[in-house]
Amino acid sequence: MIALVSTGVHTPTATDDLYFLPDPADQPGGSNSWRSRDDKKCDDGPGLSPTGHVTYLPRERYYDNHSKQDECRATGIYGIIDDDDLTTVGHPGPGSSTGHAKRPPGYEEIRRQGHKPNNGHLQPKLGGGDGKDLRNLVPQYSHVNSPYIRDGVEADIRKSLEAGHSVALSITPHYGSGGSGIPGKIEYNYADLNTGVTKHCVVLNRPSGGLTTGSANCPKKP
Template sequence: MLVADGGGGGSAPSGDGKPPADDTYDNWFWGQLKEVASEIASQNRMGIVARIFGNVLGWNSTPRGSGESAYDQSNPDYTKGLLTKPGYQAEVGVRETWPVNMDDCKAGNSAAYYSPLDANGRGQGARACLTDGDFGWVDGKTGEIKGNADSWLRGTPVPRKGPGAWTNPLWNPPGMGRGKDRSHLLANRLGGTGLDRRNLTPLLSDVNHPIMWNTVEKEVVGRLDSGHTMYYEVSAGYSGNSSDPYRLSYFWKDITTGETEYGRIVNSAP
């Protein structure tokens, strides 16, 4: 489950769904309740959901494959990639093959993978295999969850209101400033998280929307809405130590029809 703020419950790791070995269950449990009270006081609704369902009830204790580790959204390991499937999410170390790739993309194999941050803390890219009904997304205007509301593969907007919305480093990539958007690499509407920097990069506002949407994402969404299975990948290209990408490269393949498209979006003023 993608959440805005997992909170900080002492030494209890928010992704493990169990108390630490050096604590008693009672102490840990009451500590979690204190965190819930704190999040209620700050009106952090997503933090409340994360704390109760993720930690106390153990929903974050999910099955994971070989080489995968629990994902603690409040303390991510940016040296690893983030893998999200309809049934779970996990951080993944470097592998010889991509956790999500075109050859394995088919109906029933929906997943998204966000590459580790580079040495300068910048988002590098994302890959996804998607079939309508396997993923959901949050409407940025209404907050309504659309698509599959039970899927862990769920798109979220970048927070714009509340404590830390514009300062929290979890979703504020380096280099932000006037005239720029915290742009999803994998779009919210395609199940992409707006709550983890691995999926975010600064784009000029006019490039992020409408250019990125009209050029690439709208087409992919339309095919998904028609029942097609889609493979999609996007990568950011940087020059030197610049925090802003000079271009985004994208590729998609319609697994249902075999059609493909490749292109680049230049991150510069028209």
């Protein structure tokens, strides 16, 4: 995705020339209503972030070895965000926290392992990410979610947004097991479109805490 982006300033909504975009469909995606469906689909299509700048890809269906039933897990997001998406105390924006009713598959599996689970945004809340759409949520071990990701790749993205820059991003969870909703790693590809700096960062989602691999310029937290 990043290879398709030049170093010039881009209009955040002009993503059609960068990606093949399926028609967005906010319903029934992002909820658990799929269990009442009989067509074996998790979502009819992708959804959009609150500003429409980011596409949430449909979840994929799999059999969860922990819950002993079919589940749907997030597959990734991509788009271009700018200061209209920035959501901080000093800059209230469209990003939202996760609700107690929204628990992606794998959340309770982490708890059963004896660890504290967190809902992890793919599109960060500080970058306008929706915390109520399951297409944008994955379970993370508590210390991976915060402070590791919060103060690492997400803080890096926040720095660009606070500078008034646009950021192209593609974030993909990679599941360590075909029968689990817990991603073993989360791949962050992002670029500051004003400076032209690109980063490929892979954060390992481990009970002991996060670890980052990837390009040399990735933010790394101890």
